[in-house]
Amino acid sequence: MSRNTMPTDVENWKSEVYGNEIREHLFEFAERGFDSIPDDERDAWFERFKWWGLYHQRNGQEGYFMMRIGTPNGVLKPGQLRVVGEIADEYARGPGTNPIFGDAYADFTTRQSIQLHWIELSDVPAIFEKLEENGLSTQQACGDSWRNIVGNPVAGKDGQEVIDAWPVIRDLNETFKGDDDHANLPRKWKVSVTGSADGSGQGDINDLAFEPAYKDVGGDDGEGGGDGAEGGERIVGFNVRVGGGLARNEPRFARDIDVWVPPERVSDVAGGLSALFRDHGDREDRYNARIKFLVDEWGPEEVRETLQTEYVDFDLETAGRDVREEYTYNAGEGERNDLIGIHDQKDGRNFVGLNVLVGRMGAADVLDLADFAEEYGSGEVRLSQRQNVIVTDVPDGELDDFLAEDLLEHYSPEPSPFMRGSVACTGTEFCSLSIVETKNRQVRFARWLKENAELPDGVEEFHVHLSGCTASCAQPQIADVSLRGMKTRKDGEPVEALDVGLGGGLGEEPGFARWVTQRVPADEVPGAIANLLESFADRREEDESFRAFVARHDDEELDALVDPEETDYEDPMMHNTKRTWYPYAENDGLEDAPPVPADD
Amino acid sequence: MTTRLRVLDDGAWISVDDHREIRVSELWRLDAPGFCSCDLADLVVENFQEVGVDGSRVEARVYGQCIACGGAGITDWLPVGRVRGGEFVELDRSCVRRTRRE
Incomplete structure (x- = not known):
């Protein structure tokens, strides 16, 4: 019996052509047309195109691509948003029309990037030219390398800032985007650099996190953690954590490796850890390839020791005094749960x-x-x-x-908590991995909850994250209510369903949601959330946060409180949306899929 | 004649001879003692782990969850289709699948 597995294929494809050199081939295919990609090479090229930010859309949408533009730290300089809007308007139109969002739109992602859909291969060179003329790029927005670097988006401007992380992020982006030594890693490499005291860089869920920390150097207490050394100097830099991530039912928070680094050496440490991952990450099994599994295997101490002995040529400092006790972002209580x-x-x-x-x-x-x-x-x-x-x-x-x-009536600085707290991934509209429809569903959920559910007095924010599968692009495990795509049967028929998790969030002590109720038919989810909130209001102790309320109940009690229920909420996407070419099309069957777009 | 088999898109598809043929998110009936406590598991296919061929029979190991009892894990080798005369034919989605007995 012969066995072919994905890891060998992907690594083989990467060993043949990867990194910057993909661009030349991409442009040749764009010039000669989509059909010029040989049938037996398509999977290899689609895998490689990801490095340049292009994902071939799912079955039924042949010849169309999702394009991801990486905007480091989410910063769009003056004029750049207009460029994105113009490209979306001109190129992000396809044969399917979304009933809520129309024909051309941009998606802002949970990693501070931008995604456009229905992009045709023949348009890629013109789009790249326009992006790059305006300082934007799709380079390494996807694929097995340095992804878009995230952080507190208002770095350099935020009144709560401990240190301006923007110059550090810019330097990392310029150093490691296009660097052949770091272009082919075992898997994606997600980096967060945060200089604010609110935790808005969400470093805990990244492969590599730099978080603000104080260090006293040069005084009597040369080993000081930042509590004050006589005659010395207090420097603001970053503590380093490694091995966070949410995907594949294997969520991890990044582990403290007991390293503090001054801003001017972040690049050396980041490059050292990236090289360590390149050399020691698992290339035989993509499911085991993220650095979180290497940290599991080695432990933080061995990661630190290997970094010190093999990858940097200076003595690493021990961790400094962090500001994690001030973290509020997505923490479930306190102010500045978000930046709205x-x-x-x-x-x-x-x-x-x-x-x-x-x-x-x-x-x-x-x-x-x-x-x-x-x-x-x-x-x-x-x-x-x-x-x-x-x-x-x-x-x-x-x-x-x-x-x-x-315009601000639609994009409000004071939205309903249910609008404000909604996050959703791409879902079956375009994504191969997703099990259920997501974006439009979460819009319907939020609108229904706004009209039909209430939060107890004093609760201003309530985060509901909907992810179509275990890849966790909507970061479901760090929400008050976590929803994850699933299937079940209702009246004997297969329907789209959601697993329900509760009580996740970040902050000083981050915690993942506990999956307390499984396989709730999607049309019963809004009722379940409303019932849960009613129980929260009834049983809440004083001004207890939802997260604290969840923490003091066991899973069985919480499962009973979720209480799924049909209401007047109607869900038009209960069928298997994966079997459609586009879930919102009038004739949505795969047999009605549009042809590959003609070359211009 | 060689059949090219691949798991693609991070486990979302099985490709046979460069065509995406089998997708996740389907419900499969499973006669797989040991996978869960049910006599017949009702499995949500969440992720393909491996694909292989035994004679003309194309098989896969699948990560999924039984919607009847909640049992989750990776199955043993399950049939997904056959190659007949060079053409792949998917197994009827409503059939009961049995793990291969060694």
């Missing part, structure tokens, strides 16, 4: 966080927002890890006029 609303910048101006429901914005709205960012701010826009946008540099005197714009 009006916030002070350290230069006296304001940044205004706007809610983009499930991260999707129509091209026309993208262009309008670009106009307003120029009119009321500096033209700069930033993207958060909660799929929202932030307009920066708005003077006090411009705030009222900006807030009065009609």
